[in-house]
Amino acid sequence: MKFINTLTDDTVLKEIGTRLSRSRLNLNKTQAQLAEEAGVSHRTLSRAEHGESIQLSSLVRILRALDLLKNLDALVSSPVTSPIQQLKSQGRQRQRASSKKDTAASEASWSWGDDS
Numbered sequence: 001m002k003f004i005n006t007l008t009d010d011t012v013l014k015e016i017g018t019r020l021s022r023s024r025l026n027l028n029k030t031q032a033q034l035a036e037e038a039g040v041s042h043r044t045l046s047r048a049e050h051g052e053s054i055q056l057s058s059l060v061r062i063l064r065a066l067d068l069l070k071n072l073d074a075l076v077s078s079p080v081t082s083p084i085q086q087l088k089s090q091g092r093q094r095q096r097a098s099s100k101k102d103t104a105a106s107e108a109s110w111s112w113g114d115d116s
Helices: 009-026 031-038 042-049 056-065 069-075 083-089 103-108
Strands: none
Touching: 009 042, 031 042, 031 056, 042 056, 056 069
16 A cells, blocks of 8 residues: 555554554564564554554654664655755855844833933
């Protein structure tokens, strides 16, 4: 199955669960073995394989135990700066965030009639 935007969340979760289960079986591991290696509960792994919602950190642990963590690069690629944005910045990258200046203090120090 190919992941496309028209699939429901439940369908996507079930497909991910099926793929996790197949990967586990290809490694000839039981759910208990994989859960222990991943540092998650047996129930969490079972929920993931059945397409139920689990915490993202648990998914990362399971993927690491299945040696599939490297596949996340395909899932969430590094953001690429658009060519227009590159031209605007002329190769400069921000080094620090700017802070808001205290306008109240600077306005309080000057008043009408102070210019000489």
